[in-house]
Amino acid sequence: MEVGFVGLGNVGSKLAGSLLRNGHDLTVLDLDQSLVSDFVARGAKSASTPAELMRLSDVVITCLPSPAASAATVRAMLPVAGPGKTWMEMSTTDVDVMKDLAAQMAAEGGSAVECPVSGGCHRADTGNISIFAGCDRATFERVLPLLTTLGRRVLHTGDIGSASVLKVMTNYLATANLLTLCEALVTMKAAGIDLNTTYEAIRISSGTSFVHETESQVILNGSRDISFTMDLVKKDIGLFQKIAAAAGVPLEISPLLIDIFEDGIARYGERELSPNIIRRLEDATGLSILAPGFPAQMTDEEPEAPGHEVVPKGQGVNKYHGKL
Template structure:
């Protein structure tokens, strides 16, 4: 299968690496030529334009920082729409707006192609090893065509329903992770202020009902001081904003989400949009004068699970009820 990959950033570059590592023919495209050069050195082909990838590749993947960037690649001059047709599939792996994804998908389908949205969740360290989780929104027929590729890109693959459903679930899970990050920043700072040993505090949270995926990953790089998860405050604000927009569209009167967004807007104001997202704790460090770090924690997260072929996750509870 010939794969075209557009967007070689923090997440996209790692996903594209899984494609190449597993023996697929790969053509790449990015505004940063240094990133393209690095992939070319490993055996990937250089793409000329989104249109050229759509004309020559079986699946064209986009993994871009914003809905506007994706729209420009799909429907802009020399874009995917100018080259895609029957037998080609556009796969959107960005964290983006559900309605915009549906709009662009219909344009692709109108050209005779197929479309799938398949955002990922689980951290850059798992994207690097092909062990990340993938939400896939599309027709069942398209899902089954792309599933062999998705099980290379990720470990657990969930078909979420029609196009738009995966985008909604992705921003929901990102919102939950962000709310957890803010609460962990408060918890760790409070432990420091109370004179607790932070190694002990980390373990207490880890073995208790307070534990979470975010604690086991982001708390470690917070305590190291690097705060590096390859994700920035502007991207957090975008994702929480998308979640809030979904709630607003359905008239859900949220209370926590606006506060989380306000906290990150303040973090961006103080430290800049490209500040690493776990450094939201710096707001509290500045206010308290505390240094919330401890020895022995890693500067980056690495996936210690071996790379394995992925599989489809099938929801069980609804099926059990239907069978009764």
């Protein structure tokens, strides 16, 4: 299978690296030619346009920073996207944009899969990230071997649109967790509690979480580097708010999260690293939330292993799988 990949940024470069490391025939495309050159030096091929990439590939994966960027790329591929061609969207995107582009791909005879990832750049780098996949079951079965190379845990979420909604939801929850952790760390510092001890108290208790065990560490180190920026957080939580509003759900916490990140962007810039949202409280209190012994960047200590499908509890019999 010939695989094309568009978008070699923080997450995309790591996902594409997993494909290359595991022996897939890979052709890449990015606006930054230095990123393309690095992949070519490691054995990939390159294409100069999205249409050329689709022509050369059986499957084209996009991992881009915004729904607009994905839409422009896919529309450029559509004229050569016929039967036997598959587009896989690994960005966090707008569900309405995803559905529209998938319909256009189907009209040309191709297939579409929305497969956003969750778990952080450090897990994308080792192929241990989680993947949500929205598409019909037959298409899912066809691309599952590729998905289990890209990630460790793969969840078929249903039809096109379902994965985008679930991914935005998980990013909303992660953002809410980040902000409460910021408040907890600053409050403990102000109360005179040692921050190393605070970290462990959270980690071994009911207060722990994936966000704590990753982002709290780079906050305490001072690097605040998880390769994710405030503008991307604002985009994701804004998409979640849009879903809730369309469904008529009167959220109370979500608008507050948006306000906090809008304020953070106004203060520190849209490309500021997202864990540095804690600076709002550091500035307000004059406290420095740092502690020794924590890493500047997260690394995945779990060894790379073959991925597998995650089956939701309570599912019955599926004609493709037999008993689930």
